[in-house]
Amino acid sequence: MHYNNPIIPGFHPDPSICRVGDDYFLVNSSFEYFPGVPLFHSRDLIHWEQIGHCLTRTSQLDLRKAWKCNGIFAPTIRYHQGTFYMITTNVSSQGNFFVTTQDPYGEWSDPIWFQHRGIDPSLYFDDDGTVYMTGSHNEAGFGATGILQCQLDITTGQCLTEPRIIWQGTGGKGPEGPHLFKKDGLYYLLIAEGGTEYGHMVTIARSTSPWGPFESCPHNPILSHRSLDDAIQITGHGDFVEDQQGNWWMVCLAVRPNGYPPCHHLGRETFLTPITWTNDGWPIITGGRLKLVTEAPCLPSQLVPIFPARDDFDQPQLRPYWNFLRNPDMTRYSLSERPGWLQLRGSSSSIAGKGAVTWLGRRQEHFICRITTLLDFEPQIDGEEAGLIVRMDAQHHYEIAVTRLEGEQRIIARRTIGTLSAIVANVAFPAGPIQLGIDATHDLYTLTFTAVDQVEQILARGETRYLSTEVAGGFTGVYFAIYASGNGQECQTPAYFDWFDYQPGLE
Incomplete structure (x- = not known):
């Protein structure tokens, strides 16, 4: 059997996974977007349904100071004795915390904060009841220097032991994203190294003690696409899971570059690869690298509900794929003011500002879409x-x-690339509803409009590469969004959106 990668396309980085019986749950980083930490469910590891977010309230997620690529970093999800735990870092607010729930389809608790000199915290619940918090040490800035660990009181967040470095990786920069687990009596420490760029990689070590010393795997890195001429790049930040049949898998992030020189604009996506184990107990990536089409002993296929391409805004709640930019002022959004339409009331904040922009977006998940x-x-x-x-x-x-x-x-078309921002086209338009469109290909975005009873007109185009990480920097991905703004003053008139349509094309 075979499956297609990425299993969760678009900006879904830093995946973490856990299994509860026949059910798998997966979370991703969300950075400056609200709600935070998208949460997915699957029964076959291949077909995933987004069931919500872990952080849905301002009391859980303060993004008021979240500028570019700030906010929520690298969550980990774990399950222990009837409770789900999601642990993460808000680099724009108070730091490291975890939330809990007994029902992943429901609400999660308010944060339990704890002290950690770094980012990317993970949890391991040992057989003797000890809980370990393992994270990246980067006391001064974001340059991680090693993997830091302590015992944690899982009810209060108190560190029960003095944190100490347990492994510094294999020499790659930025050792981060650690996950501690046990197999056949040995403790394994899985980490990412090399930075979240083209040198990214997954490495692993093991020990008879959770405190080490850790022995590096003789064939590290167990995954990296660095220096390969491959359609998949920047492979790293993995998490292991064992399925019901005893097979092992790894979810990880990677990107699909486009053009030359290569650049990526969809962001870091979630990929899946099968794992086998050598006779002396080291993990091997099947085939040695990630593939867009992978042959594997897959679980029986379990299809999940697919949201229709069009959102008519006729439900009392927004669908889970929608995000706001930072903490929203919900008085500016309404699904009931004009039934069947979404009302946006623009604030004085512009779409390039740091305030509560009236903005609602969803990730671009396909190179070709309308x-x-x-x-x-x-x-x-x-x-x-x-x-x-x-x-x-x-x-x-x-x-x-x-x-x-x-x-x-x-009607205007504007392009903003760094400090260069200009209205590149504008035409007069009388009052009344208008259809706006963006047609995406690998290389271009085409901006269109269609007046009532008229043919569609192209207003402008812009290259995808100027919205890529290689140009913009950072490590998020592209969103399509609807918005309203007074650009320095309150809007006197609300904007009404009747529907939003996302139509994937043939890749």
Whole structure:
């Protein structure tokens, strides 16, 4: 049998996984986006359904100071004696914490904070009841210097032992993302090294004690695509899981670069690979590297519900794939003010600002796709605008929007690349609903509009590479979003969106 990678496409980095009976649960980093830590469920490791987020309340997730690539880093999910634990770092707020639940489909607890001189905390529940917190040590900035560990009181968050370095990896920069687990009486320590760039890799060590000394695997790194001419790059940050049949698997992040020189704009995605074990107890990646199509002893296929391509905004709650940018002011969003439409009330914050932008987005998950929305908006004063945006970060985005310029209603296309930002096209447009669109290919975004009873018109284009990590920096991925903004003043008129349509194309 075979399956396709990535198993969760688009910006879904730093995967962590656990199994409870026949059920698998997986979480990803979410950085400056709210709600935080997307949560997925599967019964076959291949087909995944997003069932919600772990962090859905401001009391759990303070993103007010979360600028580019801040916020939530590298969560770990674990299950122990009827309780799920999700442990992570909010680098924009108080640091390291964990939340718990008995029902992963429901609400998670408020945070339990704990002291840790670093990021990427993970939990291991040992057979004798001891709980270990293992994380990356980076007391001064983000340059991790080793793997730090202590015993943790899982009810209070108190460190019960003095934290100490247990392994510094194999010499790659930034040892991070550790996971401690036990197999056949030995403690294994799985980590990422090499930085989250093209030197990324997965390494592993083992010991008879959770405190070490740790013996490095003789064939480290067990996974890296560095210096390979391959469609998959930046492989790293893995987590192991054993299935019901005794087979072992690893989920990890990787990217799919595009063009030359290669660049990636979809972000770091979640991949899956089978693991085998040597006779002397070391893990081997089947085939030696990740593949887009993988032959493996797969579990019986369990298809999951698929959301329809169009969201008509006719449900009382937003679908789980939607995100806000930082903590939203929910008084500016309404699904009931005009039934069947989503109302956005633009604030003074611009889409390039650091405030509570009125913005609702979902990840781009396919190189080729078509995004359309129907907007009804009549700006009353110059500067008010609402529309459709494709965004990597505050300084790298393209949008098509309805606005008011010099007293006249216009449709504009704007491109922002670093400090260069310009309206590259604009046309007059009378009042009334209008369809806005973005057609994505591997290399281009095409911005379109369609007036009632008229044919679709192209307003502008922009290259995908200028919204890539290689240009923009950071380590997130592209979003499509709808937004409203007064650009320095409160919008006098709300914007209404009738629907949002995401149509994947043939890759």
